[in-house]
Amino acid sequence: MQDAFCRIDGQNWSADRFAALPVSQLEAMRRQLACISCGRDAWFRKESKHGHPAHFCAHHEDSCQLRAIYTVTTDPRDAVTEEAEEISAGGGILVDLDDEKGGEITVNPVAPPPSNTGTGGRTHVLPGDRQSSETYTLKRVLHRLVTSQAFRESSRIITFFRDGEVFISGPIKEVFIPFERAHEAPEHARYFFWGNIASYGVTQDGKLWLNSSENHNESVSVAIFDDILQAFIAFFEIHDLEELVGAHVLVSGHCQTSKRTKKSTIWCGAIRNIILRRYNERIKKG
């Protein structure tokens, strides 16, 4: 779309005018964009190297007149069939993070990981009957989170294994925390966080920062450690970091929230703990 509303100055911006902003102003304002019609968070894409002009995008309300159709870009991880994924009753869901490629690349997080995961009121059950359980990949989990409200609100038990042990286990509705609620997460418990990337940056120390939109002062930044950045870029076949704007991300890592600002930082030191879902805008015909 060619126009978006910026919550900082309360104005509508055309993509051309927005693209001409000084870098620091543009980077601040691109995290505060919304669809001028439905008000959902929007993001700004710079002119691409392939000549696609600067424009805005959003995951619109279904009823939004500016609603665009997106196609998911091919990611190197397993393809997900979009159909045939309704939640079946019955057993739990198992995800083995050791099966996620790139699993050997791990660096130490800034804070020691919690020694047990008994906080946060979740139940931690070892699924007794693996046969009644379904196996998901991380990519499939993110796909379900993005596309299905029923999945997000499900009480079905999902269990993540890492290094052969239970890493996280609990009801789906408690294990996954959307970025908007990351500031409420107890600091020393393990969760998966997920949401939309509105901007990015690379700091002098070589870390990549994936930033959410800022809404009601709450925001999330995912820090990708410098040790794994090159592997991250290679693994997700990222040609230009600008491609990450608008993507959904699902990540597990130590989450710290500033009590003063409600800004959360999620530290990601292992590629097997993160997955991306990127989008291409398909021009709606007719």
Ligand SMILES: [Zn+2]
């Ligand atoms: Zn909209």
